[in-house]
Amino acid sequence: MHGELTKPAAHAANTRPMFAPLLVALALALPGEAFAHAVAEGDKGYIQEISGVHLLAGVYFNFGINSYIIDAIIGLSIVYKALDNMGAYQRWFGFQPDTKAATLIFGFCHGFGLSSKILDYEISPDGLLPNLLAFNVGVEIGQLLALGAILIAMGFWRRTPGFLKHAYTANVVIMAAGFLLIGYQLTGYFVT
Numbered sequence: 001m002h003g004e005l006t007k008p009a010a011h012a013a014n015t016r017p018m019f020a021p022l023l024v025a026l027a028l029a030l031p032g033e034a035f036a037h038a039v040a041e042g043d044k045g046y047i048q049e050i051s052g053v054h055l056l057a058g059v060y061f062n063f064g065i066n067s068y069i070i071d072a073i074i075g076l077s078i079v080y081k082a083l084d085n086m087g088a089y090q091r092w093f094g095f096q097p098d099t100k101a102a103t104l105i106f107g108f109c110h111g112f113g114l115s116s117k118i119l120d121y122e123i124s125p126d127g128l129l130p131n132l133l134a135f136n137v138g139v140e141i142g143q144l145l146a147l148g149a150i151l152i153a154m155g156f157w158r159r160t161p162g163f164l165k166h167a168y169t170a171n172v173v174i175m176a177a178g179f180l181l182i183g184y185q186l187t188g189y190f191v192t
Contacts, residue, residue, distance in 0.1 A: 067120075068185045068192075069189060070110075075182035078181065
């Protein structure tokens, strides 16, 4: 009987319920407010997106979603944010969607999308949690570095005289790229 407990699959099955509260506590311990100087109120939700928790939960509990669908939803989130940047919701519909709700929904999709990709690699359950935590820390550090570079570049760009004109054009291009990604991924989903 003792030999059965040392098998990786049996060990992982026995420890999964024990780590579920850890994942929930990690999700609740994350800050509710983005700590960034001079960031627009509507952008704070995207800065504090907690896709890492969804990634951990998705891989740990072996939950994934079709990659084509997830990538199409990511394209939809790109379109959503470009329209939000242009003030389209306020102008077209007379209201601003709840940024925190959108961030939560798209964050689930992004996190579970990455977990789906990781599940495709059929990683051994032995040492799964430490490896996932290390991977997630690396992803979060990479996101912070990229965000820092983007915020610095945006700070300089905002000071230029043609910012508003170029920002609108950039958001139209970003929105078009989002629609292109949606179409490309949905085509892949229905063709394969």
